[in-house]
Amino acid sequence: MKLLVVGSVAFDAIETPFGKTDKILGGAATYISIASSILNVKSGIVSVVGGDFPQSDLDMLTGRGVNIEGIEIIKEGKTFFWSGKYHNDLNSRDTLVTEVNVLENFDPKIPESMQDAEILLLGNLHPGVQLSVLEKMRNRPKLVILDTMNFWMDSALDILLQMIAKTDVISINDEEARQLSGEYSLVKAAQKIHAMGPKFVIIKKGEHGALLFHEGKVFAIPALPLEDVFDPTGAGDTFAGGFASYLAKKEDFSFETMKSALIVGSAMASFTVEKFGTQRLEEVTESEMIARIKSFKELTTFEVEV
Numbered sequence: 001m002k003l004l005v006v007g008s009v010a011f012d013a014i015e016t017p018f019g020k021t022d023k024i025l026g027g028a029a030t031y032i033s034i035a036s037s038i039l040n041v042k043s044g045i046v047s048v049v050g051g052d053f054p055q056s057d058l059d060m061l062t063g064r065g066v067n068i069e070g071i072e073i074i075k076e077g078k079t080f081f082w083s084g085k086y087h088n089d090l091n092s093r094d095t096l097v098t099e100v101n102v103l104e105n106f107d108p109k110i111p112e113s114m115q116d117a118e119i120l121l122l123g124n125l126h127p128g129v130q131l132s133v134l135e136k137m138r139n140r141p142k143l144v145i146l147d148t149m150n151f152w153m154d155s156a157l158d159i160l161l162q163m164i165a166k167t168d169v170i171s172i173n174d175e176e177a178r179q180l181s182g183e184y185s186l187v188k189a190a191q192k193i194h195a196m197g198p199k200f201v202i203i204k205k206g207e208h209g210a211l212l213f214h215e216g217k218v219f220a221i222p223a224l225p226l227e228d229v230f231d232p233t234g235a236g237d238t239f240a241g242g243f244a245s246y247l248a249k250k251e252d253f254s255f256e257t258m259k260s261a262l263i264v265g266s267a268m269a270s271f272t273v274e275k276f277g278t279q280r281l282e283e284v285t286e287s288e289m290i291a292r293i294k295s296f297k298e299l300t301t302f303e304v305e306v
């Protein structure tokens with residue numbers, strides 16, 4: 001197994017200007033592992049769900065080649081539940097409900113089959129839990145990728161900084177980068193975040209694309225202009241999943257390969273937003289994905305004489 005994913009496996013209820021859902025499948029680890037399966041990369045999830053979590057969703061993951069041995073089922077507990085409502089521009093959202101449930105006392109256990117993972121992708125969770133996973137791995141994975149959010153900067157900054165210090169690649173959005181660094185300029189923000197530990201800093205800018213910083217170099221990509229943006233939930237997780245899986249496939253963690261991984265992650269995320277929840281991502285075929293990566297290339301390639 002190449003990629004170990006730690007993150008929520010959850011129920012979400014989502015409201016966008018285009019409609020709303022009842023409880024549907026969600027969670028960061030879910031989006032990440034579905035993205036991995038599209039690239040035929042073997043991933044394994046470490047997470048926890050309650051007795052209310054449907055076997056059919058676990059079967060869907062297994063059917064895609066995802067190792068779910070590390071998803072603990074607490075029969076008497078309830079699965080993490082999150083509900084959010086998007087504003088008209090779809091760039092911002094309000095969290096309506098967070099029921100932490102079984103994630104409250106989550107004590108991650110890493111199955112033997114996942115101990116040799118080359119890449120560890122730590123999805124958005126309490127930084128103390130993220131740190132404990134790293135400590136429980138027999139050998140440090142070759143690459144540690146961290147996703148986090150402003151909520152942990154507000155509530156658990158000390159431990160988050162300890163986690164960031166042990167991270168190779170951090171993936172956060174522009175507002176979070178500003179909050180973490182205290183800098184408005186994203187270039188200065190990335191420099192400060194580098195100094196906290198990570199050699200690679202990814203700053204996501206929603207519909208405006210993403211930036212990758214490494215040793216004074218920067219690479220920028222736009223987001224694909226889409227006709228239909230329906231529900232942005234999970235876009236960041238899908239991006240991280242596509243990014244990490246591409247690196248796992250190439251077995252190379254250089255800046256050059258990370259540039260391509262950024263494109264793959266963005267192409268993958270562009271599917272997620274087209275329907276509610278994981279629905280669209282679950283339908284994506286390899287050829288569709290390749291076509292979308294080609295569109296990205298056309299969008300960003302040009303010649304100019306000066």
Ligand code: AMP
Pocket residue numbers: 008010011012026027028081082098124125126232233234235236237238
């Ligand atoms: P994103 O849209 O990329 O921020 O990710 C959305 C996913 O994150 C949803 O499927 C939620 O179930 C999950 N999520 C939301 N809040 C949390 C949290 N506090 N801890 C873990 N997962 C969360």
